[in-house]
Amino acid sequence: MTAPRVYQTEAIIIKRIKLGEADRILTLYTPELGKIKAVAKGTRRPKSKLGGHVELLTHSLLMLARGRNLDIITQAQTIDNFLPLKDDLERIYRGLYISELVDSFTAEHIENRRLFDLLLNSLHQLSQAQNGELVLRYFELRLLDYIGYRPQLQRCANCSSPLQPATNFFSSSQGGILCHECAYQEPIARPLSLNALKVLRLWQDCDYATASRVKTNRELSSELEQVMREYIKYLLERQLKSTAWLDKLKQESHQPM
């Protein structure tokens, strides 16, 4: 039996590039098909009927027709456009950052329902939450979990011995915490405070509502950001491009020009 010629799917638009005169190639994250790419014809014209329904960071119901290379979007209806997110500069770029993360860590046509739900939920949280940084850290940790890079936080990732309740070390290459003995053999492992370890452990297995109750001061929040960023950079073998811009925005909002 051949696959049906047209099909319907929910999708979150995570990336778009221009194609030809008025078309776009969209990168979509879907619940059943994972990441897919599709052509949205004519969306750059003001009168396009797809227009706003296939805008970045929008959750839409799409009808697609199978094409020779890429499938073509024939109909689109917005489910949620995350309007509060799109009215705020920091929120927009946090949303684009988690989109870039999903795009960088996934291959096409691999279903990952949990990741779709995480992405959808995180966009909702980013639309409302006061503490956007916390949403980002929680997202990063859970994303790594769902795609098979769950960091080992319970015992030493090298020798499996229990960890002392003190400052330990995080090793990106071992994918987890190292005890003091093992950290000697790996000089690039970074120290991780007990508080940071506790927060990461909690987030690894709790839902968002519980995670959001964690109070972090600026120091702890920056430690968590650095450790996650290093681990992500190690896994991707490159720095995510969005991070430079997020840093700049954060810097400017702390010291107004």
Add this chain to the structure above:
Amino acid sequence: MNTNFMPVAEPIAKLIEEFNKLPGIGPKSAQRLTYYLLQVPAEKAEALAEAITAVKEKLSLCSICFNITDSDPCVICRDEERDHTKICVVEEPIDILPLERTKKYKGLYHVLHGVIAPSDGIGPEELKFKELLSRLNDGLVTEVILATNPNLEGEATAMYLQRLIAPLGIRITRLARGLPYGGDLEYADDVTLSRALEGRQEM
């Protein structure tokens, strides 16, 4: 396209290869264009070649507004008749054309040459942001019209510009967003309709 194994003369293969690099031109179109040019009179082919060298040699960016121009400052910036107290900020040089077609706007322009796109590594440093701010510092400009495209990146870039310009105390306006003329309510998305409702006007 790999033309190495094609049994054609070297200059033909070279031209096919060059055409093939252009946007929207695939291998077949490239071949058709090449063989068309082979049979046209020499002067027609030369005219094309000259036109291509001319755009590269004679055109540059206006040092004030960064529009593409063959003289510096460009015709718009030089025009004394235009309103030099207004600057309309657009993404690309091509965006000036539709605005000029309306004949409703008599001010100046500023071309950013893109929008902020973090995942492509494009930030304000890669765009003409600094240049815009220094134009606003002379106290002559009283209004900045943000005419970046009404999509996520365009809106975000406009919001960021607003944040940068606000401390200067200059009036900042944004092109209205709403329903396209000749369109259909049925196909309008929620964002466009919300904006259209917010911006509704007395009749």
